[in-house]
């Protein structure tokens with residue numbers, strides 16, 4: 001069997017578009033990437049996200065396939081990141097140190113409920129993935145969580161600094177001589193892309209436009225999410241921490257330079273206007289309740305975007321001759337991206353395999 005090289009177009013240079021374009025170009029395919037906005041400052045949800053890759057934490061609210069795909073993703077990310085770091089010389093800050101769930105003493109039932117939900121969804125497989133932490137073991141992992149005496153440790157979970165990953169992917173795309181068309185909104189059809197450049201033909205078009213594909217994907221909607229970035233040298237966390245609370249769910253993801261990404265709201269709205277005062281107060285007070293030293297943290301950024309979601313919040317992968325659409329990654333882009341890209345690679349590879357006689 002010989003592999004025929006394809007001329008592939010991708011529309012949308014968000015997370016899926018960049019990752020797919022990079023992987024396809026590494027396989028020797030000829031790739032063109034169309035992006036409606038700027039490549040340096042992505043407008044998509046990928047730029048706003050916290051970058052957690054947390055299949056167990058997400059399983060509490062989500063169906064099993066999200067968890068299963070997420071566990072697959074955890075197998076691809078380390079190798080892909082190290083290849084990306086080697087070829088571009090850029091640090092991406094992928095970290096697999098697990099995550100910790102905590103609750104205030106009066107909300108401790110939230111931790112128990114979390115465990116029971118995962119028990120119900122995963123059965124006995126779950127038990128070794130979830131570890132109860134007492135006061136001492138919690139302090140060993142996260143000395144700053146001194147106000148909490150119990151927690152849950154999800155050792156397999158990871159996170160990635162999206163503000164480093166996205167530019168590194170762009171650099172790799174440039175190194176691989178991908179044809180990059182920014183500020184070029186595109187429409188996709190089987191085997192063709194329509195843009196201000198005209199109508200161009202390709203062997204395969206892959207639509208990764210997130211919310212930009214709303215007209216083509218029935219039921220696709222945006223779900224508003226707000227995050228804040230705070231900075232303080234006073235509190236040093238080592239991994240993502242989630243505070244379970246009956247009203248305000250909060251995560252705090254530590255980043256380089258004493259920064260912490262905190263989030264996120266989830267509002268059924270496609271409003272992209274700046275963060276509300278209410279969300280700012282709720283996120284800040286939940287963070288302050290984790291450690292009082294966060295009170296003096298400086299708010300250095302607020303981010304708002306809409307997650308592309310389907311009606312059942314599951315991803316959509318549609319394929320027909322000459323056109324593939326991958327969308328609806330909702331709050332799971334980083335969690336699912338590498339598994340979905342690997343699936344797409346297999347599909348593309350199948351379509352390129354031709355017998356020697358035919359070629």
Ligand SMILES: Cc1cc2nc3c(=O)[nH]c(=O)nc-3n(C[C@H](O)[C@H](O)[C@H](O)COP(=O)(O)OP(=O)(O)OC[C@H]3O[C@@H](n4cnc5c(N)ncnc54)[C@H](O)[C@@H]3O)c2cc1C
Nearest residue numbers: 012014015016036044045046052186210212225333334335
């Ligand atoms: C507040 C928040 C926090 C999040 N946190 C996490 C997290 O911790 N972990 C996680 O796994 N996920 C998280 N997510 C979800 C994640 O960001 C998304 O699932 C992911 O970005 C979706 O990737 P995508 O490539 O499909 O879409 P996007 O990232 O939205 O990219 C779509 C791209 O297509 C471009 N485009 C649109 N229309 C056109 C057109 N006509 N032609 C060409 N280009 C076009 C856009 O400009 C954009 O660059 C979060 C999201 C938000 C909003």
